Ligand SMILES: O=C(O)CCC(=O)C(=O)O
């Protein structure tokens with residue numbers, strides 16, 4: 001029996017020992033795979049412990065991310081995110097003037113449009129023709145590219161194993177997804193939620209660090225620091241804290257995997273809000289996270305997986321090319 005990482009209001013996110021899947025006995029492998037699949041089918045989220053990602057790689061990636069975001073804005077803007085098809089580079093925070101608002105009408109207006117209090121930097125597949133990554137050239141970031149390249153390779157290897165676990169759980173054979181994900185059409189997103197005055201949230205109850213959303217692709221590996229603020233929506237519609245647990249990776253299923261599984265897997269809404277209140281903080285410290293968004297190869301045609309429907313008419317969605325689906329979704333957001 002695995003433990004719960006998060007439990008409340010009908011949401012149960014399991015904590016799974018991934019080493020049991022990777023190096024356990026055949027029966028341990030199978031039960032870990034089934035627990036992983038069950039977590040995606042019920043919560044849409046799991047926490048994994050004992051993954052092969054070395055803590056030192058993660059620490060290096062967070063340090064490189066912090067060094068990047070510490071650059072002055074004009075320097076970061078040299079690396080600006082350009083188009084949904086490219087999906088690479090830097091996105092600046094929304095204007096953070098919320099606490100200066102004077103009238104209730106102004107507050108109401110901003111609540112409607114309250115921009116996320118975050119900045120991000122996206123890194124795509126390195127060898128994609130015509131779409132170079134925006135590697136920083138500052139001397140203070142001399143090791144950024146090597147650090148991220150190594151970390152991305154480790155994340156890609158981990159997601160392949162997660163997909164194998166899903167395949168085993170579904171009874172499809174461990175290598176079922178391998179050919180679908182051979183290219184590594186994935187995106188690493190570095191996230192920085194700057195320090196923010198507690199007043200910003202007090203003045204505007206609609207203000208969040210990242211608005212509620214589901215992810216688009218197959219699975220997302222999410223590495224969060226210890227600040228807290230990530231919340232996952234329960235089946236009853238309440239947001240439940242997905243509290244950080246040292247040494248774990250949060251993994252969630254995205255919309256394309258839900259569609260691929262004929263909605264037997266859930267892509268669950270989540271968001272990032274102010275950290276849970278401890279005392280009388282006036283300023284919430286910055287929060288950093290790294291999300292590794294995975295997709296089937298962009299040229300793969302995605303339609304209901306074997307075993308997720310009985311008759312043709314039970315298929316809920318027409319097939320679609322992975323890359324087309326992603327670009328459609330990105331176009332709607334930016
Ligand atoms: O920062 C986080 O913990 C969550 C980020 C997230 O959900 C996203 O970027 O899709």
Ligand SMILES: [Fe+2]
Pocket residue numbers: 213214215270
């Ligand atoms: Fe997300």
